[in-house]
Amino acid sequence: MALTLLFLGPLEDAAGTGEMVLEVAGALSLGAIAERLPPELAVAISGPKVRTALNGAIVAPGEIAAGDGDELAFLPPVSGG
């Protein structure tokens, strides 16, 4: 029962990795996911400018229910071009 977390851009440095797998019993809210992470990373992914994508589609942070087989990506403000 595994949930994959992806950390894009500078969040990769905050996480120390671009991808992390959490063992989960069921679907988790963003708050429940944050509780499983180191405090600094939990703060970094909860910033007001961080967008979230569940299985490749943007979702509002408050609507996240991510569980086994899901991929949840954290997208900080872009800096491209």
Added chain:
Amino acid sequence: MTNWLSSRLSVGAEMRRVVLAGDPFDPAAELARFGDGQQAAGGIVSFLGQVRQEESDPVEALELRHFEPLTLPGMEQLVIEAERRWPLLATLVVHRVGVMLPGDPIVLVACAARHRRDAFEAADYLMDHLKSSAWFWKREKTASGWRWIEPRSQDHADRERW
């Protein structure tokens, strides 16, 4: 990732080519191919962004990251919006991801239209939005290592012009 991701649409006189390139690309060859068959266009405007190369610049390399499910679809939506706003005959967007060196092309935008003003404005619009709202993250390498680039307020101000 796949090294080159692209989409292409040809409907009547309209042509759209949007590419996410994992390897270096040749802007001159892209533009030559783009111009082929654009006899109805009164003007073709193109913009090439490249990694700056200056004696005083400490940047040794630049890396652009993307998020596959969103980046190319987002670029396509942007081009569709430009086509809605201006009467374009053809549109080209090629954007690099991966590690680039000074002098390397980063992004090429080209717009063909019957009249030059539409081509200029559409190319400007595409660049402002690629810089400020497309799903890319950039970091630079200097003698002290890699450093992520923060979003620039100027890029957001540029986008607000539209």
